[in-house]
Amino acid sequence: KAGVTQTPRYLIKxxxxxxxxxxSPISGHRSVSWYQxxxxxxxxxxxxxxxxxxxxxxxxxxxxSGRQFSNSRSEMNVSTLELGDSxxxxxxxxxxxxxxxxxxxxxxxxxxxxx
Amino acid sequence: xxxxxxxQTEISVVEKEDVTLDCVYExxxxxxxxxxxxxxxxxxxxxxxxxxxxxxxxxxSGRYSWxxxxxxSSFNFTITASQxxxxxxxxxxxxxxxxxxxxLQFGAGTQVVVTP
Numbered sequence: 533k534a535g536v537t538q539t540p541r542y543l544i545k546x547x548x549x550x551x552x553x554x555x556s557p558i559s560g561h562r563s564v565s566w567y568q569x570x571x572x573x574x575x576x577x578x579x580x581x582x583x584x585x586x587x588x589x590x591x592x593x594x595x596x597s598g599r600q601f602s603n604s605r606s607e608m609n610v611s612t613l614e615l616g617d618s619x620x621x622x623x624x625x626x627x628x629x630x631x632x633x634x635x636x637x638x639x640x641x642x643x644x645x646x647x
Numbered sequence: 648x649x650x651x652x653x654x655q656t657e658i659s660v661v662e663k664e665d666v667t668l669d670c671v672y673e674x675x676x677x678x679x680x681x682x683x684x685x686x687x688x689x690x691x692x693x694x695x696x697x698x699x700x701x702x703x704x705x706x707x708s709g710r711y712s713w714x715x716x717x718x719x720s721s722f723n724f725t726i727t728a729s730q731x732x733x734x735x736x737x738x739x740x741x742x743x744x745x746x747x748x749x750x751l752q753f754g755a756g757t758q759v760v761v762t763p
Contacts, residue, residue: 565749575738575753588750620690626749635682636742636751638692 534559536625536639544645550611553642557604557625563587564606565636566598569620578621581606582628610644618646649674651741653754660761666726668757670739673720676700678744681715681722682751687735695737698722729761 537556545551557564565580565588577590581600598608604625610617620643624636650673660666672681683695696708698715705714714723726733739754 563749565751567751574755575751577750577752580749590750622690622692624692624751628749635694635697636749637694638684640689640691643690 536623536637538621538623538639538642540642541640542643542645544647545613546647547613547615549613550609551613551644552607552609553621553623553644555606555608555623555625555639557606557623558637561625561627561637562604563626563628564600564604565624565626566606566608567622567624568592569622569641570616570618575622578608613646615646617644619644649741649743649752651739651752651754653739653757655757656755657758657760660729660759662730662761662763663728666729666733666759666761668724668726668737668739668759670722670724670754671720672722672739672741674741674743676743676745680742680744682740682742683713683722683724684738684740685735686738686756692738696724726759729759731761731763734759734761 539554563582566578567575569575579589580587584600595611600606620641622641624638626636627634652671679700681698684692686692710727712725736756736758738756740751742751
């Protein structure tokens with residue numbers, strides 16, 4: 533089975549711009565979650581989507597948004613980029629049918645640099 | 648609130664030595680799940696092991712083993728006979744049943760450096 537894929541792998545943007553990142557889950561996985569990783573704050577949960585609905589959200593400003601499509605693929609968008617948004621953005625997918633066994637599997641990440 | 652503490656920032660060992668990574672967690676939920684992930688320099692988080700709160704049996708999987716103790720809220724991870732390819736950042740993570748929809752709470756990570 534193919535793993536979680538994320539595109540693009542690298543992005544360079546300037547302050548004030550917006551960016552869209554894409555994530556394709558493992559086939560059969562219906563949930564997609566997003567995490568931000570920075571040297572200062574570590575790995576922080578952004579949000580999770582299941583059946584095209586946001587089910588949980590972390591403590592991030594409204595500039596961070598996402599969506600999920602009917603094929604479970606997900607996108608996240610960051611508007612009005614700030615320097616502090618420079619980070620590695622990781623996407624994870626899981627099956628969600630049984631909490632006692634399902635595990636989040638991560639993609640390679642998108643490294644965003646804001647200049 | 649959930650919290651995961653990895654007190655070791657960096658561990659340096661020589662190849663073939665054993666490495667034990669410490670993880671202490673906090674949660675008010677009685678059902679929860681613990682994970683260890685590895686992050687090599689490429690950046691991808693690689694799933695290693697998981698343990699459910701209702702299963703305290705400790706196991707060995709190849710060169711990996713773990714020690715889960717609910718009494719001390721610890722979930723330590725050991726790499727036996729380390730290899731250079733084990734050099735990475737290792738993260739302990741917690742997911743609570745009560746925190747719906749799968750949010751993982753990560754520790755700060757432990758950098759493992761294995762030298763030949």
